[in-house]
Amino acid sequence: MERRASELAAEEDDLLAALAARAQSDARAAMLIDAREGLFRGGRASFTDAAKAKQALRERFDLLPLEQRRTLIRSTVRVEVSPGRSPDRISIVHMAVPSLNEPGDGVGA
Numbered sequence: 383m384e385r386r387a388s389e390l391a392a393e394e395d396d397l398l399a400a401l402a403a404r405a406q407s408d409a410r411a412a413m414l415i416d417a418r419e420g421l422f423r424g425g426r427a428s429f430t431d432a433a434k435a436k437q438a439l440r441e442r443f444d445l446l447p448l449e450q451r452r453t454l455i456r457s458t459v460r461v462e463v464s465p466g467r468s469p470d471r472i473s474i475v476h477m478a479v480p481s482l483n484e485p486g487d488g489v490g491a
Contacts, residue, residue, distance in 0.1 A: 458477055460474070
C-alpha cells in the first residue's frame with residue numbers, strides 16, 4: 383500500500399511539473415505571438431506600434447492570475463536576495479535575454 387502511495391505521489395509531482403511548464407509556455411507564447419503580429423504588420427515595425435505593443439503586453443500581463451505571472455517571471459529572470467542592507471545584495475539574472483546581464487552575473491550557474 384505504501385509503495386502505491388509513493389508511486390502516486392511521484393506521478394502527481396510529474397503532472398504538476400508538466401502543468402507548470404505548460405502554463406509558462408502558453409502564457410509566454412500567446413503574449414509573444416500577439417506582440418509579433420502587432421509589431422510586424424506590413425514587414426516593418428514603427429516606434430508607435432512598439433509603444434502600443436508594450437502597453438498591450440503590460441495590460442495582458444496584469445490580467446494574468448498571480449501564479450501564472452510568477453511562472454512567467456521565473457522563466458525569464460532569476461532574482462537572488464542576499465543578507466544585508468546594501469543595494470548590492472540584490473542580483474537579477476536575465477534568462478531570456480542574457481545580453482541584459484552585467485558581467486559576472488553568473489548566467490548558466
